[in-house]
Amino acid sequence: MAFWSEVENRYVCYYRNWHGGKKDQIRRIRRATTTDFAAFQDEGLMEYSYPNGGAPASYEHHYVNGTHPYPRAPHQYMALAALFQGEKAETYPLFMTSRAGSLVYDRLFPGPYFKPAAEIGPQIARSNFPAENCVQTGPRELSFYVGHQYRSGANHLRRYALRLDGFVAVSPTNGVGELLTKPLTFAGKRLTLNYRARSNGKVRVEIRRADGTPVTGYALADSVPMTGDEIDGAAAWNSGADVSALAGTPVQLRFVLENADLFAMQFKSQPNK
Numbered sequence: 001m002a003f004w005s006e007v008e009n010r011y012v013c014y015y016r017n018w019h020g021g022k023k024d025q026i027r028r029i030r031r032a033t034t035t036d037f038a039a040f041q042d043e044g045l046m047e048y049s050y051p052n053g054g055a056p057a058s059y060e061h062h063y064v065n066g067t068h069p070y071p072r073a074p075h076q077y078m079a080l081a082a083l084f085q086g087e088k089a090e091t092y093p094l095f096m097t098s099r100a101g102s103l104v105y106d107r108l109f110p111g112p113y114f115k116p117a118a119e120i121g122p123q124i125a126r127s128n129f130p131a132e133n134c135v136q137t138g139p140r141e142l143s144f145y146v147g148h149q150y151r152s153g154a155n156h157l158r159r160y161a162l163r164l165d166g167f168v169a170v171s172p173t174n175g176v177g178e179l180l181t182k183p184l185t186f187a188g189k190r191l192t193l194n195y196r197a198r199s200n201g202k203v204r205v206e207i208r209r210a211d212g213t214p215v216t217g218y219a220l221a222d223s224v225p226m227t228g229d230e231i232d233g234a235a236a237w238n239s240g241a242d243v244s245a246l247a248g249t250p251v252q253l254r255f256v257l258e259n260a261d262l263f264a265m266q267f268k269s270q271p272n273k
Helices: none
Strands: 001-004 010-019 026-034 043-045 047-049 060-066 065-068 071-087 088-097 104-105 135-138 142-147 156-163 176-180 189-207 229-234 251-268
Touching: 001 065, 010 060
Parallel strands: 026 060, 047 104
Antiparallel strands: 001 010, 010 026, 026 043, 060 071, 065 071, 071 088, 088 104, 135 142, 142 156, 176 251, 189 229, 189 251
């Protein structure tokens, strides 16, 4: 998978490579870059970061990687890869991410990103291969395509749909929960959220200084509850939605979710841009 990276200002390629001795070779992913698409410079094998500090499985073949920049956040590379394992050559799709320039994939889910419904039919060897990556197919929709029933007369591609920016979500396990970010700096005037509040649900946001103290006027008590289902909803406080006075200053964001899911956040200079 090769592409032009506007963030790295060069071509980037991720490709499959055998790694290890003759008896324990596994399929790994390597990264290489070039400025002219003629002479690629190898940068090494990609490593993997697993959720909750979990150790990688002892036998994992990453057969295809599907790595591309996500158009709505080009510094973030999304990978719908395929894990290939077992004597029956079973495969299932993985969801991984990597930052531009990084040699590490974040494995956000320890298992399959999705499992095909039983009515699709038996998934024989080398089925469930994602076809490249996601594309936006509507104002609120992403689509990705997966091959099923490989090496059979019923071999076909099937479309699956996701919420826009809806790859993962922060969802409280008992109805109410909190998320506190690491200290970060931002540029822009508004904090927009992609969220879904269910019946009687809401999202509130507090902005804290790097030392953990709430910023005056942006404390949780000042937050205007966000309800409904929005792809690009602006967070607001009693004083309004403008956060430009805090731009460039290290802050932490505290999200309090009640019967709600938080999919993504972004600081913007102007609404809907």
